[in-house]
Amino acid sequence: MARxxxxxxxxxxxxxxxxxDEELFRRFAGGDFEAxxxxxxxxxxxxxxxxxxxxxxxxxxxxxxxxxxxxxxxxKGRFTGGSFKAWVFRIARNLQIDSFRRQRITLIPExxxxxxxxxxGPTPDDISHYDDCRERLKLGLQSxxxxxxxxxxxxxxxxxxxxxIAGMLGVGRETLKSRIRYALKRLRQLLEDCV
Amino acid sequence: xxxxxxxxxxxxxxxxxxxxxxxxxEEPAGRxxxxxxxxxxxxxQRRRRRWWLPVSSAAVLLxxxxxxxxxxxxxxxxxxxxxEVEADRxxxxxxxRPIKKxxxxxxxxPAMMMDSLFKADSEARGRRQEEAPLPPLPSREAxxxxxxxxESKLLEAETLDLGIAQxxxxxxxxxAYIQTLLDQGDETTAVQELEAFSARYPExxxxxxxxxxxxx
Numbered sequence: 001m002a003r004x005x006x007x008x009x010x011x012x013x014x015x016x017x018x019x020x021d022e023e024l025f026r027r028f029a030g031g032d033f034e035a036x037x038x039x040x041x042x043x044x045x046x047x048x049x050x051x052x053x054x055x056x057x058x059x060x061x062x063x064x065x066x067x068x069x070x071x072x073x074x075x076k077g078r079f080t081g082g083s084f085k086a087w088v089f090r091i092a093r094n095l096q097i098d099s100f101r102r103q104r105i106t107l108i109p110e111x112x113x114x115x116x117x118x119x120x121g122p123t124p125d126d127i128s129h130y131d132d133c134r135e136r137l138k139l140g141l142q143s144x145x146x147x148x149x150x151x152x153x154x155x156x157x158x159x160x161x162x163x164x165i166a167g168m169l170g171v172g173r174e175t176l177k178s179r180i181r182y183a184l185k186r187l188r189q190l191l192e193d194c195v
Numbered sequence: 196x197x198x199x200x201x202x203x204x205x206x207x208x209x210x211x212x213x214x215x216x217x218x219x220x221e222e223p224a225g226r227x228x229x230x231x232x233x234x235x236x237x238x239x240q241r242r243r244r245r246w247w248l249p250v251s252s253a254a255v256l257l258x259x260x261x262x263x264x265x266x267x268x269x270x271x272x273x274x275x276x277x278x279e280v281e282a283d284r285x286x287x288x289x290x291x292r293p294i295k296k297x298x299x300x301x302x303x304x305p306a307m308m309m310d311s312l313f314k315a316d317s318e319a320r321g322r323r324q325e326e327a328p329l330p331p332l333p334s335r336e337a338x339x340x341x342x343x344x345x346e347s348k349l350l351e352a353e354t355l356d357l358g359i360a361q362x363x364x365x366x367x368x369x370x371a372y373i374q375t376l377l378d379q380g381d382e383t384t385a386v387q388e389l390e391a392f393s394a395r396y397p398e399x400x401x402x403x404x405x406x407x408x409x410x411x
Contacts, residue, residue, distance in 0.1 A: 032239065033235060033236050037235075040232065044228070045219070062223070065223055066227055069234075069235075070234060133214060134214060134217055134218045137215060137218060138218055156212065156216075184208045185204075188204070188211065195210035195214065
């Protein structure tokens with residue numbers, strides 16, 4: 001029932017497709033629910049995947065995802081401008097960092113340290129090589145340092161420019177590029193027979 | 196050498212990005228969508244309600260202020276003029292109860308005017324109690340439910356009672372005042388007033404209820 005309603009609401013996406021994120025959010029802040037639906041449909045998947053890939057579990061990702069949108073809704077009067085996309089991903093990232101701190105999880109294994117290699121788990125014989133590569137990629141992301149992972153995921157999921165991501169992370173553009181480079185290097189090693 | 200080494204790396208990086216995109220299959224659960232959208236909907240409804248609240252409050256306030264101003268425009272005239280009349284009137288003359296008429300639109304007099312009248316009358320009555328006892332005015336309770344016509348008559352009577360010149364009195368209001376006196380049992384004053392009325396308006400017909408007084 002709830003899912004049907006959600007799908008129905010999300011189906012409205014496209015009615016205001018030509019409006020910018022910021023305009024939609026301004027309308028939502030003025031009481032326009034449909035504007036929020038449109039905005040939600042735009043970032044629903046990318047925000048969720050960002051949180052899912054950078055979280056330790058799907059449950060945690062669900063919680064963070066819900067909390068991120070709750071903050072967006074609550075903070076509608078405090079959004080003063082700039083890029084909505086950068087703002088919403090910054091909220092998600094801050095929640096992610098808080099979550100790490102709460103759990104006191106160290107997710108920054110030394111890349112070359114064999115003891116911190118993630119357990120790839122059993123690979124069923126019947127799954128295809130391609131599926132195997134995808135699973136290994138997901139696990140490979142978990143093996144990256146937090147900084148490298150968030151740099152890679154923000155580049156892939158947020159659609160922000162390198163300058164915007166660097167500004168969000170509070171680092172220089174070259175530092176960001178370096179983190180992405182290291183992340184890709186690590187993934188290349190893990191997926192040597194896939195790419 | 197470096198370029199040659201970087202080129203395959205770039206291709207591999209692009210392949211990793213492509214591979215990553217193929218993993219983008221997960222979506223938030225329907226219950227999550229529903230919860231988030233419901234929360235947003237509630238927030239927008241609150242926002243709409245918040246928008247209406249100050250507007251409706253302002254409208255009510257504006258209406259209240261307008262009504263109050265309208266009432267104040269009408270009501271203060273009488274008490275103010277009565278004070279002036281009271282201040283100007285000498286004590287001796289007051290004892291003889293000279294009356295100076297002030298034009299009143301009694302039909303449109305609202306409740307606020309009634310309050311002012313009662314107040315002014317109470318004050319005047321207090322000052323004159325020892326000099327010339329007046330017949331008591333009908334109580335407010337007695338007026339409850341008798342309708343605007345009776346209130347109008349009372350107003351006229353009160354206006355006369357509070358000092359309006361005889362020569363300026365409206366005959367109908369004067370007769371109403373005499374009738375009020377009679378109703379309240381102050382027959383002596385009623386007779387005096389009727390005599391004065393007959394002297395001022397000899398041609399004016401006397402109501403049947405008051406005719407016995409004129410015979411006396």
